[in-house]
Amino acid sequence: MGRIDYQNNLNQAQLEAVFSPDGPTLIIAGAGSGKTRTLVYRVAWLVEKGIPPERILLLTFTRKASQEMLHRVEEMLNRSCREVAGGTFHSLAYKFLRIYGSVIGLKRPLTVMDRKDSEELVGKIIKAKHWEKEKDVPDKREFLELLSRFVNRGLTFEEGLSNSFFENGISLSKLREVNLGYETLKRQHGLLDYDDLLSHCLHLFRQETGIVRELSSYYQYVLVDEYQDTNLLQAEIVRHLARENIMVVGDDSQSIYGFRGAHFKNILDFPRQFPGTRVIKLEENFRSSQPILNLANRMISYSKERYSKCLFSRFKKGEPPCLIELPYEESQSQYVVRQLQEFHGQGIPWQEMAVLFRAGHHSFNLEVFLQKEGIPFKKYGGRRFVEGAHIKDLISYLKVIHNPRDVLAWERILRLLEGLGPKRAQAIVERMTDCPDWTSRLECLTGYPRLKSQLTEFSALFQRLVDQPFLTPTQALEMIWDYYKNLLPGLYEEPQRRQKEIEEIIRVSYNYTETEDLLGDLSLEVYEESDGPEKDQLVLSTVHSAKGLEWKIVFIIWLTEGRFPSSQSMMNPEEMEEERRLLYVAITRAKERLFLTYPESLSNRGGGWQKNDLCHFIADIAEDLLPKRGKPINHSLQVPASYCSPIPKEDDEGFSKGTKVFHPLFGNGVIQEPPRERKVRVLFKRYGSKVLHLDYARLERG
């Protein structure tokens, strides 16, 4: 065999994985242990062995990840492997549903809704029932969260309901009605939410054993990356698709998608579901220096349910990570910027450095500072650009052509016409549902005097789009853009930025011949503005989006109780454990230098200041691993007069037992015990009982 030098590029454990004989294999791969490398060589080896690439299925977390892997395989083999089947569970499920969906009663065309679309749909149901203000009905976000929890744990709605506790008098019957409405609307209009992709695919597999047999004999090898983040549904999909040649790779310490039904126990259950599983552990870390790993190991060792594993590094020496306390958010931003500039001055490219944080909005302040200093950066996580209002507008025209039953898309584009708001748009769409053709659909728009002048252009657009039966997605988008560009400036701010993004979408569309493929990928794959190829940019990222990536120098900001770990997790020990793993993921992204920062004070909405506590995962760690550096050298931030630290309150006035209060982090609560030594006990609706210091925690009467 081989043009490929396996022996010199892989260590013993990796070789064992790559050459693993047929049959189920579980690879427990610690952070930075070369798991991607191992998968790449495995695929290369399979292809070299003569397996047709299209019969290898590679399930990854993002399509980007799978494309990167395949690119490396291609370089090694010097041949194209583009035919390797791959992508995410959701995109694969969508593909199967498009082919076989009719078997389980799904009528094509099918449209995938993003989170916002789903919310809008649920919102319509709640509004139609006039339940917006009802106390016993959860709002659309809460409802969808609940539903998603059920689905991703493999429960029916009823099973989910009976397994949940509802404290504050939620009406189960109303909940059922909302769910019924949601299901009905989705079915009527050919709409699927993210969870439907998985659950319907599973439904198909359970029911149609013939199809499963066909598929599973087609895919000779199935490989799954990041297996610790799959949930029960995804695991079952894998079980249907894979005969025995299945290899899954994962790390229980990096399981960070519990909110999506993933549980790190799934990975430990794998050997039970596939008897005869070979287990291979990759523990040698090729990424980080030993001091950074020491911190990661120590931090995760406090984990309650740990699957024993201890990373050791090839690189014994290195700078220890540092912890830096700063007075305010602004000083934190300034500190990070200064350090970045310093390293960049030493010749480190921007793209070798990253700033990580728990939630998308935690970097807003830093972004302002970076902009001011002219440091180029690219942000991952947080709002995606396909979610921008202008992109959604543009895509909605395409959606309507593709699926005229798509009420959401129809209403969206109708609302762009002057004189049409939610009410009239909905009425028009309702009349349109029974229309057999485009002429009659457009006729539903007559009878609104204010539309007169706009209608000619609007109708003309659809005439053009519909008349030519074989438009490519790009041609269609260009016609739409030709129409929409007249509206854009009047709709939103920064039209020139939005125009650039629209042009980006049109560029993306060149790669597609089928509208359905384009629409599917736009909602199922991560697209980012590619502002110029290979640009040297600093990376800002949520920890979730940083998974699998690495940088020479990493900053983790906002390490305060309430931000990281998130205050949302404080009530639930399991979620708190996940926050710890999340921090573990963040720390193990760093190769050479790691900086942990947090601002000591946080402004709150009363205009005062509140003291932040250091993230307790870090506070628990001994100083020899983590020298705490004092205030940063030479920080010359101009501090406004109001920055003078905590303003003591004059008295305990108003905070007697039973008083309703508001806290910027914990929300609404009630005083349980009146203040003693300036400390007060408060029972919060969402976070339970907490003791707060009146001088720091700016409680307000609520």
Place this chain on the structure above:
DNA sequence: AGCCCGTCGGTTTTT
């Protein structure tokens, strides 16, 4: 009644 526009408040994490 329904639409438009300005203001204010509040944000986990992802497919």
Place this chain on the structure above:
DNA sequence: CCGACGGGCT
């Protein structure tokens, strides 16, 4: 930075 909300307008 988006979405909910309220006041004035058609």
